[in-house]
Amino acid sequence: MxxxxxxxxxxxxxxxxxxxxxxxxxxxxxxxxxxxxxxxxxxxxxxxxxxxxxxxxxxxxxxxxxxxxxxxxxxxxxxxxxxxxxxxxxxxxxxxxxxxxxxxxxxxxxxLAQVGAAMQAKQAEKEAATFQNRGNGGNGSMELVKAGAAATAATNPEAVKLLAQRIIGNAFNFLASFSGNAGPGGVEVVPLKAFQDWWQKFGKKIEMDPSFLVREEQN
Incomplete structure (x- = not known):
């Protein structure tokens, strides 16, 4: 074959x-x-x-x-x-x-559904590694997040989806206080530095306590 x-x-x-x-x-x-x-x-x-x-x-x-x-x-x-x-x-x-x-x-x-989920997880892991190397000098602060996503992606895509939602929610809550209006239309924007600060702080939290996302959801 x-x-x-x-x-x-x-x-x-x-x-x-x-x-x-x-x-x-x-x-x-x-x-x-x-x-x-x-x-x-x-x-x-x-x-x-x-x-x-x-x-x-x-x-x-x-x-x-x-x-x-x-x-x-x-x-x-x-x-x-x-x-x-x-x-x-x-x-x-x-x-x-x-x-x-x-x-x-x-x-x-x-x-096909199982293969598709594995392909998406592999691509997401690749993109996360690229972003990490560009954003924080490749210091490995997000290895636990990437390892957890890769381990569950092929067998439990819903777990990966839930993890992504919690990460996005954590970012939104942090960045909301930095938003401001810019341009003639008063478009709401967030400074790039604020996102970089969130990324570094999020990585440190993961290193110190990988389960903090679960506790935030429970609270």
Whole structure:
């Protein structure tokens, strides 16, 4: 059903079938690679209202990381894979290529709604990381928020929605006192510095007490 292409290696078209909807490719981590192509083999048609989610598990981490998906409407995709250089270097230091562990590429046929939620969560996490690096110098103050959102996104999109609503509410309550009127029409505006101040204070609160958003909602 699926094929995999890594630059400089033979095309792989015979995954291990874990279940009727789950498949796995075992890929040597060396030589290291940064991108991987996953595609549907000619004649393959996924069931209606489904897509094929693509995951990667890089030793020594036990968990699978969501990369993206392919579907009947988009039968191939290129995914960026980070972290393999460190794996190859560590294995080489311990005894050469024979010690290099295999990377597992997992493909799972899942409902479109579930795949869509995972895609949105991945994009939101990427945008949050970009904003964080620009807004506070990349000091990691929002790691707990991002980790919590990523962990629940694929299985419980409602929890992610609720978390987003609480963050927005916290921002609104803080920024409301800084609003003022500007321009001929008296448009209500908030200074950019006020938003930057909220972002820094919010990050510090998360570091000190990740559960404060829950208590605010209960109060």
């Amino acid at each position: 699926f094929g995999v292409i890594i630059s400089g290696r033979p095309v792989l078209t015979e995954p291990q079938a874990i279940s009727p909807t789950q498949f796995a490719f075992n890929l040597p981590a060396a030589p290291a690679f940064n991108h991987i192509v996953v595609f549907l083999l000619p004649g393959t048609q996924l069931p209606p209202d489904t897509a094929a989610s693509v995951y990667v598990q890089i030793p020594p981490a036990p968990d699978f990381r969501f990369l993206g998906a392919v579907a009947n409407e988009k039968q191939s995709a290129i995914f960026k894979v980070d972290g393999l250089e460190q794996v190859a270097q560590a294995a080489a230091a311990q005894g050469g290529a024979a010690q290099v562990p295999a990377v597992t590429l997992g493909i799972s046929i899942e409902p």
